[in-house]
Amino acid sequence: MYIVVKEKHTATQTALAAAEDLLQTLLTGLASSSRSLPVAVDTWVRFQTCTQLAHAAPKKKQACVQLNMSRRVLGELEKRWKAVEREADQAKRDIKMRAKVESLWKKADATG
Numbered sequence: 001m002y003i004v005v006k007e008k009h010t011a012t013q014t015a016l017a018a019a020e021d022l023l024q025t026l027l028t029g030l031a032s033s034s035r036s037l038p039v040a041v042d043t044w045v046r047f048q049t050c051t052q053l054a055h056a057a058p059k060k061k062q063a064c065v066q067l068n069m070s071r072r073v074l075g076e077l078e079k080r081w082k083a084v085e086r087e088a089d090q091a092k093r094d095i096k097m098r099a100k101v102e103s104l105w106k107k108a109d110a111t112g
Contacts, residue, residue, distance in 0.1 A: 002077045009070035016063035019056050026053050 026049045 002074075002081060005070060005073050005077055009067065009074055012063055012066045012070055016060065016067055019060040019063055023053065023056050023060065026056065
């Protein structure tokens with residue numbers, strides 16, 4: 001479960017980075033295109049860029065939300081994992097203690 005959430009978290013982080021890169025590329029392209037292209041082409045490029053930008057913004061927001069949810073789930077799983085480790089350590093100590101107690105009972109029975 002922990003590994004699955006961690007992989008999902010990584011995938012969401014990658015998607016977020018890709019969306020941010022696309023956004024930056026679109027903004028850079030929009031700024032540079034306004035200086036060198038004819039008006040009709042410039043208008044078309046701006047329209048395309050704005051359209052892509054409009055589609056990228058919600059994806060970025062969704063990726064951020066998913067990333068935050070994954071972080072929370074990952075944090076909760078880490079807490080549970082630590083609790084399980086503590087319980088396992090305590091169980092190991094209990095088993096060792098029971099073995100010692102049993103050996104002492106056997107010694108006591110042997111001595112009569």
